[in-house]
Amino acid sequence: MNKLLPTSTAGSLPKPSWLAEPEKLWSPWKLQVEALVEGKQDALRLTLMDQQQAGIDIVSDGEQTRQHFVTTFIEHLDGVDFEKRETVRIRDRYDASVPTVVGAVERPNPVFVEDARFLRQQTQQPIKWALPGPMTMIDTLYDAHYKSREKLAWEFATILNQEARELEAAGVDIIQFDEPAFNVFFDEVNDWGVATLERAIEGLKCETAVHICYGYGIKANTDWKNTLGSEWRQYEESFPKLQKSGIGMISLECHNSHVPMDLIELLRGKKVMVGAIDVASETIETPEQVADTLRKALRFVDADKLYPCTNCGMAPLSRRVAKGKLAALGAGAAIVRGELLA
Incomplete structure (x- = not known):
């Protein structure tokens, strides 16, 4: 991308109320069979238009065709029984009933490739596609087969690599792996977490990214954040290792969080997706607030x-709020872009 400060979103955008219940994670579909396929494509076109109108440069599907950023991918794999459920602690934060790994995990068919091909047909802009990362995938399952978090993560990395290669062939410009678990399991990140990510990007020629955040604005996450004190230094654990890795871009949380901005310095040399929009608040940022976050980040990237x-x-946000936040991101980046080019 030749444009200075190209904007993008970290992942999901709200779904239209006719497709799924709004402002809710894991919201069931309101349509079935062929109507659902058509509805998802209509929603994808709508979310693309919202991004374009807001001045977003690197567009995505807004995750319109999936119920959840991790589970939907796992649903398409063999070896996982969604009827057999166990309660596990998710990212050391809250208990959830999750499916069980009962056999060897395999990907019988592509998961998002048709959706990515559809998005590619709608626009000439660069497109980014998000996949769950290996560590975050294992954290949302009960493993009764491999009985080893590391072994299961390596299996998922191989599967993700298969999907990523096909997404690249479908015209995706940036493949992003979502790894919120990197902010929790520091020893594992160091021992094998980054290595499994590198396995997932093996052989790719397109841009690659990892997204590490403090989560959606749901109660379990905000309660956890309240225990982290005045400085959130979790990134200090993973950034040095990621800086040396083959991952091209790092996506992180900044605005309205207690992440010290100077931690970005640990990534010097990498491309950095700086979070300048708070997704845990209904308040729509002003373009100037976005610009201020970006100016601060420019001291370190x-x-x-x-x-x-x-x-x-x-x-989990309303479409009105999300559209306002997208517009603020586009306008705020334009302010700083103008300053840099002046």
Whole structure:
């Protein structure tokens, strides 16, 4: 991308109320069979238009065709029984009833490739596609087969690599792996977390990214954030390792969080997607607030490597709020772009 400060979103955008119940994670579909396929494509076109009108440069599907950023991918794999459920602690934060790994995990068919091909047909802009990362996938399952978090993560990395290669062939410009678990399991990140990510990107020629955040604005996440004190230094654990890795871009949370901005310095040389939109608040940022976050970040990342972004996905927000936040991101980046080019 030749444009200075190209904007993008970290992941999900709200779904239209006719497709799924709004402002809710894991919201069931309101349509079935062929009507659902058509409805998802209509929603994808709508979310693309919202991004374009807001001045977003690197567009995405807004995750319109999936109920959840991790589960939907796992639903398409063999070896996982969704009827056999166990309660596990998710990212050391809250208990959830999750499916069980009962056999060897395999990907019998592509998961998002048709959706990516459809998005590619709708626009000439660069497109980004999000996949769950290996560590975050294993954290949302009960493993009764491999009985090893590391072994299961390596299996998922191989599967993700298969999907990523096909997404690249379908015309995706940036493949992003979502790894919120990187902010929790520091020893595992160091021992094998980054290595499994590198396995997932093996052989790719397109841009690659990892998104590490503090989660959606749901109660379990906000309660956890309240225990983290005045400085959130979790990134200090993973950034040095990621800086040395083959991952091209790092997407992180900044605006309205307690992440010290100077931690970005640990990524020097990498492209950095700086979260300048708070997804845990209904308040719509002003363009000037976005610009201020970006100016602060520019002390620690070169302008040609700064990619203004959102902190996380916006699925739980109302469409009105999300559209306002997108517009603020586009306008705020334009302010700073103008200053840099003046």
